[in-house]
Amino acid sequence: MTREVLRRMRSRFVGLAGGYAERLGERREHIVLKRDHSLRVHALAARIVAGEALAPALPYLAASLLHDIGRFPQFERFGTYRDDESVDHGDEGAAFLDGSGLLETFGERERDCIIQAVRMHNKREIPEGMDPLARSICEVVRDADKLDIVPVVLSKIQAAGPRDPVVTLGLADEPLAWTPSVLERVAAGDNPFYGELRCINDFTLLLASWGPVLVHGASRRIFAVRGYLDRLFAILPADPVFVALKADLARRLAA
Numbered sequence: 001m002t003r004e005v006l007r008r009m010r011s012r013f014v015g016l017a018g019g020y021a022e023r024l025g026e027r028r029e030h031i032v033l034k035r036d037h038s039l040r041v042h043a044l045a046a047r048i049v050a051g052e053a054l055a056p057a058l059p060y061l062a063a064s065l066l067h068d069i070g071r072f073p074q075f076e077r078f079g080t081y082r083d084d085e086s087v088d089h090g091d092e093g094a095a096f097l098d099g100s101g102l103l104e105t106f107g108e109r110e111r112d113c114i115i116q117a118v119r120m121h122n123k124r125e126i127p128e129g130m131d132p133l134a135r136s137i138c139e140v141v142r143d144a145d146k147l148d149i150v151p152v153v154l155s156k157i158q159a160a161g162p163r164d165p166v167v168t169l170g171l172a173d174e175p176l177a178w179t180p181s182v183l184e185r186v187a188a189g190d191n192p193f194y195g196e197l198r199c200i201n202d203f204t205l206l207l208a209s210w211g212p213v214l215v216h217g218a219s220r221r222i223f224a225v226r227g228y229l230d231r232l233f234a235i236l237p238a239d240p241v242f243v244a245l246k247a248d249l250a251r252r253l254a255a
């Protein structure tokens with residue numbers, strides 16, 4: 001039953017993405033990027049849910065698949081994935097799901113929790129007082145989302161030719177530059193603000209800062225096993241400050 005519900009949900013999601021991709025013509029690759037990201041986040045969430053023995057799994061798996069559904073109308077209307085220049089894609093996704101019928105197999109509470117988790121998946125903090133199930137779903141989605149964003153951005157940064165500004169947020173491509181306040185924040189065990197990022201190395205530092213703050217041990221193990229710290233620090237400037245920071249993040253990741 002669960003397997004069939006999931007299969008149907010995935011197929012509706014892929015069909016929906018296909019509709020946006022068709023309408024966007026030449027810019028369809030940006031829709032495909034988010035469709036594939038969502039499918040991978042869904043698969044990562046399944047690993048985290050199994051690793052942490054969270055049950056029932058279905059609301060987690062639905063929320064992880066649908067967490068970025070707001071990206072499609074966002075990109076169609078504004079041509080960007082920058083929330084600060086368009087709409088908040090978590091809010092957009094929650095509004096979309098509310099009227100979509102995509103969650104019709106769930107009871108009211110689970111449906112509400114999935115929608116809340118989608119709304120909050122991209123906020124800086126999860127608010128106090130959230131329904132514990134919504135919070136738990138949101139934490140898994142946020143962990144899985146971060147685990148997939150790292151290799152997506154890395155592959156775009158490392159690709160030959162001009163940068164894709166949609167993925168690298170239009171940040172300055174200055175291989176030897178970084179912003180001291182971003183570095184300080186990461187060194188202090190905090191996550192930089194998106195608005196603080198000025199160049200691509202700042203973005204790389206932001207991605208590295210995510211590892212130790214992943215909520216679940218299963219998530220931190222995936223971050224470690226996939227060698228994300230090595231890959232991120234390999235593209236930062238050869239400066240002793242980064243050697244020390246990498247060692248510190250690796251220590252915190254394994255703690």
Ligand SMILES: [Fe+2]
Pocket residue numbers: 067068089121122145
């Ligand atoms: Fe998102």
